[in-house]
Amino acid sequence: MPEKYKVKDISLADRGKLAVEWAEQNMPVLRLIRERFQKEKPLKGVRIAACMHVTKETAVLMLTLRDGGAEIALAASNPLSTQDHVAAYLAKEGIHVYAWRGMSEKDYFAAIASAASMGPDVTMDDGADLTVMLHKVALGEARGIDYEIGSKVLSSSIVEKIRGGTEETTTGVIRLKALQKEGKLLYPVFAVNDSLTKFMFDNRFGTGQSSIDGILRATNILLAGKNVVVAGYGWVGRGIAWRARGMGARVTVVEVDPVRALEAYYEGFYVTDMSSAAETGDVFITATGNTDVIRAEHLLKMRDGAILANAGHFNVEISVRDLERIAVGSRDINENVREYRLPNGRKVYLIGEGRLVNLAAAEGHPSEVMDLSFANQALAVETIVKKWEKLDKKVYKLPRSIDNRVALLKLKALGVRLERLTEEQKKYLESWSG
Amino acid sequence: MPEKYKVKDISLADRGKLAVEWAEQNMPVLRLIRERFQKEKPLKGVRIAACMHVTKETAVLMLTLRDGGAEIALAASNPLSTQDHVAAYLAKEGIHVYAWRGMSEKDYFAAIASAASMGPDVTMDDGADLTVMLHKVALGEARGIDYEIGSKVLSSSIVEKIRGGTEETTTGVIRLKALQKEGKLLYPVFAVNDSLTKFMFDNRFGTGQSSIDGILRATNILLAGKNVVVAGYGWVGRGIAWRARGMGARVTVVEVDPVRALEAYYEGFYVTDMSSAAETGDVFITATGNTDVIRAEHLLKMRDGAILANAGHFNVEISVRDLERIAVGSRDINENVREYRLPNGRKVYLIGEGRLVNLAAAEGHPSEVMDLSFANQALAVETIVKKWEKLDKKVYKLPRSIDNRVALLKLKALGVRLERLTEEQKKYLESWSG
Amino acid sequence: MPEKYKVKDISLADRGKLAVEWAEQNMPVLRLIRERFQKEKPLKGVRIAACMHVTKETAVLMLTLRDGGAEIALAASNPLSTQDHVAAYLAKEGIHVYAWRGMSEKDYFAAIASAASMGPDVTMDDGADLTVMLHKVALGEARGIDYEIGSKVLSSSIVEKIRGGTEETTTGVIRLKALQKEGKLLYPVFAVNDSLTKFMFDNRFGTGQSSIDGILRATNILLAGKNVVVAGYGWVGRGIAWRARGMGARVTVVEVDPVRALEAYYEGFYVTDMSSAAETGDVFITATGNTDVIRAEHLLKMRDGAILANAGHFNVEISVRDLERIAVGSRDINENVREYRLPNGRKVYLIGEGRLVNLAAAEGHPSEVMDLSFANQALAVETIVKKWEKLDKKVYKLPRSIDNRVALLKLKALGVRLERLTEEQKKYLESWSG
């Protein structure tokens, strides 16, 4: 690792500490795991390279892993998502942080390479950029800026030492499964995203609220009465759709999957294709995990004043390329809103450069839901360390028993009573004779 | 088969015809399948024994199968759920119907035995009572009224001819998987219930609305402002919880599964155990698939005037036995509401004898959603007839491709536009390199 | 009065008694008033002519007034709304009831005339048909079937004895204010409808739920996913709109008032005119208090299978005249649904002849909300009897103090705690200096 850390301003550490304490207060499950890790030290001597959004909640996870005995290098998983005061605090706490808000694309991949250069036993990823860089270097896949930057710093043998990894997002899991499908996955990865206590909560309630939050912070528009178009009705999309409706908007869903489209329809949403939706929407939010969901053909149909935001992991869902290409002019309205004047005289407004709006324009997911996701992360890392010898080079789900543990701890912290099965009921559920 | 049919009053057939026509109007997917079956006759010569709720929607399914070439015997799957005018019409149309509203338990199983005695190639089930009777007879499991009645009429070899079966409900699938687990399942069964286009629509929107409907028809209470307790947060339970909330109720969820309990909590419901919920609820609705969910200990804690309804398949969720045992008196308030006076001086009201409230006190699921479920049923029967030789004695899911076909047909009928992936997008989804 | 009573079948009285007891259980406020009336007899010797829906809740009101010492004649306020078992029970209890379900228009006005012929001190009205008949006779306004029938039975001097009246509905209040505006109102009337504890609860929650209920009982359609068009966004209309949304429908509001239209828009509903809405609606519900809201021009634009229901007081909102005129054929699908075939080949379905759907196809408002409305009615009658000499020939609102009394009694019955102002807070609210 070239430097111990690289952050914007180390003097922000005190403010960062306050923020992390505030987060931890709403993360009771991770707190309990941290207490156990402090005693048991299950990660003693383990080196972890992580590529995650550097937020106050991630900080609580990193400190939990550190208290479990790990040495950690952390790179940002998005150029716009780092909270600089949190990064400073983590650096002070001995985490090797390479992250600051507003990194260039080059800095971004250089930071990942720096983290990877520690020679990790375990990787943690949020979108799979770290894992993909390591694979490209190891496989000699000489395409892309990540390969260019990574191959300068990293040796192709670095992967050999890695026992396993974790992946946080739907997008990342799709990429890793594509790798696996081509037979190129070089170590086992736990798809933390696919745990019930992750995607049903984080993707839905977390992104749902925080994407709306980001749009409000950037624009201060009134959602009541607006026509909001949500592209994608996966867990993120439905979270956004329900919250937008909860704020008084009329919501239209655009989907490619017929079953999901039908579900949205019966849940009372309008459902149509993007070409039709483009004509009536006031606000467009993409959450598909796909590329070019909003393209020139759609942009040119939009109403004057339409607002564009992306909630998906990568900034490819809204074609900024198309926007730049067709616009006759543009200017920044404020830190997070850019106005594009189209040749038809109308204006559209892009939030946060089309990057994930909840991190670009707000603070990302609330601590309460990251508590669940990161409890899964911590237990996934522990599982890798304990069981890596039995794992194949595959994408794994965490076992349902971990979901149950996480959920039970959370319910306890919330003071919620769970019904218990009687012995008679257990027997009934196992019988078929009636 | 002892008689060609056994219904309450064959002269009701004309009224039944009108009802079935009305249902078919809202079942465009099944209508399209029926048209194809009329041409292709894929079920030519196939004998089908079905045990299903004899409603106007089931009638459309039966006529679809008949038009496909099948000979059909149909028994009711619940003593209180038969629409007598529909049964009469089906009898006139050549279906061997054995069903009338208000059958005794003995009549009920005798009707199933009558249907089974046709010697079917395919069974269709709703709760698995037909399948279980056939298995008990074949296996010589000499317990229960179903065995007693079945073994008089049916030979143990009748199962050997059966190529496969279908099962409509969560409850039935649980029973069949228990059979399979014990290694006793004697032919392959398609768990139609587990298709996305079934359980996400029928169990949720269908039972959700129709259970509320049944409670209103029976009691005419105002739901706004009521404390409604929903036991079970599976697909049926969540359908009911959301609809009760949509009518203005405060909803409390009782669950045994920690992940589901947590989900209900974050969806804004109150979550607690039945013992606490019993003290504050005005209306209790069970939807667990389990037995004795509401017992004496809960009944004695309830408010004066509490209303009890069951939405699960069997009438065991509310312990009517406990209610009868502890009550100091009882009387019928109307056709579907029975008042029990408890020793503490309070009164509680049981709807429809604790049988599934949407069929006992209303008309069951709306046609629109049965369209989806029964399209799956029709395609499952067709699949059995075509592929039975390749199937093992297991519980199968229908392939996702059938879900997609059903959903696409429905969207088309509704005039809803689906977004299409571009070639570039398809490629993007398959790549991992970024 | 020609006969003591006129009902369909007096032998239904026992069933009626059960129904009325069931209703009274959910009417705690009226029960408390009844207990006081039994002791105080404030209506001793008062003759009351009432024209109201003869339902189990009205029965509780009538028995309350009777127990207060009044003699009562009761006519139905709608030919389709009478619950015959309740009418029988009231007759047995000494109320002069003239009502049965399915009266002809002639019978309907004859029944009102019979009730009026008692020579009342107080009138109670629901839609103002009784009051208008009395006024037409007194004023010699020789138009309409009500005048023809009324003037045969009633003397023009009968009005002179009347001390005051009450009116239950928005529609009736509009008519009475029109009378007043022309200077023709002959006695004071309390617009019970305009009490907060009436219109905000009864019109909204009562009609909201029961109109949906009526549509479901008549058609058993799935509301989830339907396009529901609500004409009129007054208290009834908004009640229906919110409940339809709560059941999963997409709701479009049609309004003539710009402020209300804007409110509906910001509450997330679609808002447009009937001409546009006609093209996309699956279900149309009128709640305007106006005439010919849905006319031939709209009917001809509707989708095949469109369903028409009215929730307004009179059966003029959907132009049945237009429907009969343009249809090329029609038939009854069931007791409450009539199919009309239009010249364009499409079919539309009219529920309950276009009469108020919650009474024609369901049981009217739930008891809980009639408890509030009828508590106001009972207190209004008491107020007339005590204060009639101080009243002018005007339409009055009940004082806010009666609202507060009714609300406090209800909250107490529900076990709900109200916050109390401290002395300091009272003072603060009265000061301006800050």
Added chain:
Amino acid sequence: MPEKYKVKDISLADRGKLAVEWAEQNMPVLRLIRERFQKEKPLKGVRIAACMHVTKETAVLMLTLRDGGAEIALAASNPLSTQDHVAAYLAKEGIHVYAWRGMSEKDYFAAIASAASMGPDVTMDDGADLTVMLHKVALGEARGIDYEIGSKVLSSSIVEKIRGGTEETTTGVIRLKALQKEGKLLYPVFAVNDSLTKFMFDNRFGTGQSSIDGILRATNILLAGKNVVVAGYGWVGRGIAWRARGMGARVTVVEVDPVRALEAYYEGFYVTDMSSAAETGDVFITATGNTDVIRAEHLLKMRDGAILANAGHFNVEISVRDLERIAVGSRDINENVREYRLPNGRKVYLIGEGRLVNLAAAEGHPSEVMDLSFANQALAVETIVKKWEKLDKKVYKLPRSIDNRVALLKLKALGVRLERLTEEQKKYLESWSG
């Protein structure tokens, strides 16, 4: 006026201009009025002293009035609500602005005195601090800091010239009616707050959304699953309650008015007193217009981590005095959150010093809804200038015709179609004979 303006940093004007342009884009009604004012100059020579939140939306109103010919002095109506870049821009545009974020209490009243010292023809107020200061000085009411500061700068005769005023808030209207009740109101005031197109939209949708927004910006908590307690179920309170529910919270309402409490109950909220609610709430939001709604007795019952926010006009609803008195320690968590440690070991968190959370921690109401409120303001000022000679010294409502004009303009801008009455329908509504 001592200085031409007093703002934090005049160099922020360019950023302010962008913000104001962004706001104006979402204020089409005010834009139309501005265009008319530019032509007609109805306010030529009129001097206006305004005390309002200095936000981008207020800026559009001020420029509208200026373009109508007025000379304007503007003071902040809250020490924490000024957007400094907007203030700078207004100063550049020739408005006499006296406002900056974070004013001391003394500065605050001095700024109001500066604005008032212009000798206005018309006053515009938001909370009535300007009007009350002018009245105290004129009446010699020598109590309070406002009198102390005002009487140094202002002559008691300044009021004599004033033709009329406007008031924006519920709180201000209550104060002015108290003044009127004591016979001390010295000039007519239009209660803009009481216009339908103001309170039903601004108070409900505006404060509803922006209060939630402020809480999220300050704390980033997850609202889903939280127990949110809303004190006050007026238009502001219900806006907040519905939005909190829309974000997934369980909402409890605390009310002193029985009718409102009952309404909240039937709308599905929990209703209880503050003493009970204090024990279960996670977040408390006050919106009562009253003082000391949350006091020591409540604070000591709260859960560890409870969050306190105020949405009412003055910072008296949460007793900060009690909080300071009983706390054993306190610290700032971030710019807008202060932690108080209570003697029982628990911590509570106060947002924005208990000042109105939507302005202290977010950007106040969205432009779309201020468009309605400020259209009313502009038309109210025009009405005063045209009709002041006919007005008494009273609190007036604006006529319903202004509501209709504002609503019609807004609907047109939104592209929403309004249904029109036919001639026959108009006649029907005016008739009583049926």
